[in-house]
Amino acid sequence: GENVEQHPSTLSVQEGDSAVIKCTYSDSASNYFPWYKQELGKRPQLIIDIRSNVGEKKDQRIAVTLNKTAKHFSLHITETQPEDSAVYFCAAHNPNEKLTFGTGTRLTIIP
């Protein structure tokens, strides 16, 4: 089955700086990679996703890059703001199986 590793587990960034969270996956058949943001005690919410036929996708301050050869994908948040503080989860989906989540990154934005 799929195995997703996520790093770092915690990340503190000065407000206005950029944050990068990295994930690797094991199954080369995985072709869909969503990122979720979860605030304390709340539901995970999809913030961006990427499919395997695309190398990069951007939505305002958030971008995701995918390297299929190396089997890794990353979340980039620029010009960080206090409301970006949350736990972020990556995930990988093999079309024949379920979605596998990473273990999460707790991002703290320091004012």
Added chain:
Amino acid sequence: DGGITQSPKYLFRKEGQNVTLSCEQNLNHDAMYWYRQDPGQGLRLIYYSQIVNDFQKGDIAEGYSVSREKKESFPLTVTSAQKNPTAFYLCASSPQGARNQPQHFGDGTRLSIL
């Protein structure tokens, strides 16, 4: 998402008791999922269903049971066999059996032992 409703928000279980967590969606999604989240941990899949009257075990199904009699509903029962049920339970749904489609989550149920 307002389209997925989980109830109750908080639930307490006594020793030897079965409890059922409700999950209802009005998104017309085919697939539904139950996840368990422990403090500081990721999401672990308990059960999932890609179509009515069918469901499969996830990674941690022991001590849990589900049913999928209606497309809109996917209740999870935490049985007395689950010795460590304290966790945050999240229900999710997605269209078309989650083939490259995002999952949408409910607000969760926090289960504790009395």
